[in-house]
Amino acid sequence: MAIDFSFPEEIEHLRVKVREFMEQVVRPAEEEIDANEDDRSVLVKQVIAMRKAAHEQGLWLPHMPTEWGGMGLGHVAMASVSAEAAKTRFGPFALNAQAPDEGNMHTLLHWATDAQKQKYLKPLCEGRARSCFAMTEPDVAGSDPTLIQTHAVEMDDHWLINGHKWFISGANGAQFAILIARTEDDPEIPQAANSAFIVDIPSEGWTVERDIQTMSGGHNHCEIRITDLKVPKENMLGGPGQGHLLGQARLGPARLAHCMRWIGQAETALNLTIDRAMKRFAHGSMLAEKQGIQWMIADSTMELYQSKLMVLHAAYKIDNGHDFKSEVSMAKHFVANALNRIIDRAIQVHGALGYSTDTPLAQMATQARWARFADGADEVHQWRIAMRSIEAYSKTGSVSGAAGDLPL
Numbered sequence: 001m002a003i004d005f006s007f008p009e010e011i012e013h014l015r016v017k018v019r020e021f022m023e024q025v026v027r028p029a030e031e032e033i034d035a036n037e038d039d040r041s042v043l044v045k046q047v048i049a050m051r052k053a054a055h056e057q058g059l060w061l062p063h064m065p066t067e068w069g070g071m072g073l074g075h076v077a078m079a080s081v082s083a084e085a086a087k088t089r090f091g092p093f094a095l096n097a098q099a100p101d102e103g104n105m106h107t108l109l110h111w112a113t114d115a116q117k118q119k120y121l122k123p124l125c126e127g128r129a130r131s132c133f134a135m136t137e138p139d140v141a142g143s144d145p146t147l148i149q150t151h152a153v154e155m156d157d158h159w160l161i162n163g164h165k166w167f168i169s170g171a172n173g174a175q176f177a178i179l180i181a182r183t184e185d186d187p188e189i190p191q192a193a194n195s196a197f198i199v200d201i202p203s204e205g206w207t208v209e210r211d212i213q214t215m216s217g218g219h220n221h222c223e224i225r226i227t228d229l230k231v232p233k234e235n236m237l238g239g240p241g242q243g244h245l246l247g248q249a250r251l252g253p254a255r256l257a258h259c260m261r262w263i264g265q266a267e268t269a270l271n272l273t274i275d276r277a278m279k280r281f282a283h284g285s286m287l288a289e290k291q292g293i294q295w296m297i298a299d300s301t302m303e304l305y306q307s308k309l310m311v312l313h314a315a316y317k318i319d320n321g322h323d324f325k326s327e328v329s330m331a332k333h334f335v336a337n338a339l340n341r342i343i344d345r346a347i348q349v350h351g352a353l354g355y356s357t358d359t360p361l362a363q364m365a366t367q368a369r370w371a372r373f374a375d376g377a378d379e380v381h382q383w384r385i386a387m388r389s390i391e392a393y394s395k396t397g398s399v400s401g402a403a404g405d406l407p408l
């Protein structure tokens with residue numbers, strides 16, 4: 001039998017090491033940051049200390065190859081690291097494996113020229129720079145990148161770009177952006193209209209108009225006005241018309257990386273649910289002894305288990321060079337929804353306490369809400385999943401190939 005769900009010893013060792021790092025280094029640093037939330041110098045000092053400790057303990061840049069200073073982990077191994085790291089707020093950042101930089105590093109590794117890698121990827125890997133990814137626009141549906149209006153016109157020695165973007169995570173403080181803009185007026189297929197560019201920040205013509213206030217506050221998701229922005233020709237990333245391809249290649253593994261972090265969050269919420277249920281007494285017994293509460297715990301436990309299996313299988317497919325589009329799509333949809341349900345049940349079991357900001361649940365709930373539409377809305381994933389199922393059935397008489405292509 002080739003199926004073996006145990007991790008190799010070195011990965012299991014690494015998982016435990018990451019867990020201990022989060023408990024011993026990141027959690028105390030977070031407590032210090034929270035106790036001094038008005039003093040930014042404490043935040044800066046603690047972030048530097050966490051990152052220095054990650055370097056010293058050999059936990060820096062887990063997702064990148066060793067020649068770029070990383071740990072060279074595959075996606076299955078990354079699942080265990082990311083799920084542990086995401087049990088804390090600053091964990092992924094401490095390891096330099098945070099969104100959107102993680103996805104941008106993969107993108108640059110695969111699409112950038114050697115010169116672009118030296119200029120943009122190297123400082124990102126070394127933790128000396130931060131980046132953002134600018135695709136979504138306020139005036140057209142982000143779910144359909146063929147509608148992108150930001151356009152780039154080729155001039156003698158540069159591209160001239162005009163447009164409007166929003167919800168660009170990490171734009172404030174980023175040293176560069178990967179920007180998607182329309183370059184082709186008459187593409188062979190609608191998906192080949194866009195190209196990608198690397199934009200130095202600051203640049204004349206790139207203006208952060210505001211940090212958009214969301215239901216969970218301001219988290220550096222910015223609105224950007226792009227006016228007569230000049231981008232040197234050598235800063236095109238990939239070829240003309242390859243923006244969509246690059247976006248898709250980036251989003252596949254990046255979606256799964258989100259799922260890995262969501263698993264960490266979901267497990268935290270379920271742990272809190274059980275902890276509360278074991279301590280709260282009502283109507284003659286502890287909450288944990290009541291069947292209605294046990295059903296919630298059981299549902300959350302099963303959904304966490306399903307989430308882990310789906311993520312591990314999709315990661316296995318990426319690591320082994322198989323087509324992973326369906327599995328990542330199904331995992332992204334399932335884990336995003338499971339996360340929201342698991343956090344919601346946790347809030348229910350906590351009662352008023354769960355609605356307060358005395359536990360992390362309220363913050364987790366508002367953060368989790370975007371998981372259902374960002375990086376591919378639920379309905380778009382469902383549409384794609386259904387199309388693949390119909391195609392598989394039409395071609396082979398069975399949906400099996402689209403349902404994970406498992407030997408069952």
Ligand SMILES: Cc1cc2nc3c(=O)[nH]c(=O)nc-3n(C[C@H](O)[C@H](O)[C@H](O)COP(=O)(O)OP(=O)(O)OC[C@H]3O[C@@H](n4cnc5c(N)ncnc54)[C@H](O)[C@@H]3O)c2cc1C
Nearest residue numbers: 133134135136141142143167168169370373374375377379
């Ligand atoms: C916290 C956060 C961070 C983000 N970070 C970034 C970032 O760094 N860079 C970036 O470029 N973008 C970012 N985004 C934007 C995100 O990628 C978009 O929100 C997403 O692509 C959806 O686009 P939209 O918001 O325009 O929604 P729309 O495309 O307008 O979709 C709205 C709704 O319409 C429905 N819908 C759409 N298409 C279909 C369909 N075919 N069938 C049925 N229903 C459909 C879905 O219910 C969907 O939720 C971020 C968003 C959030 C909330």
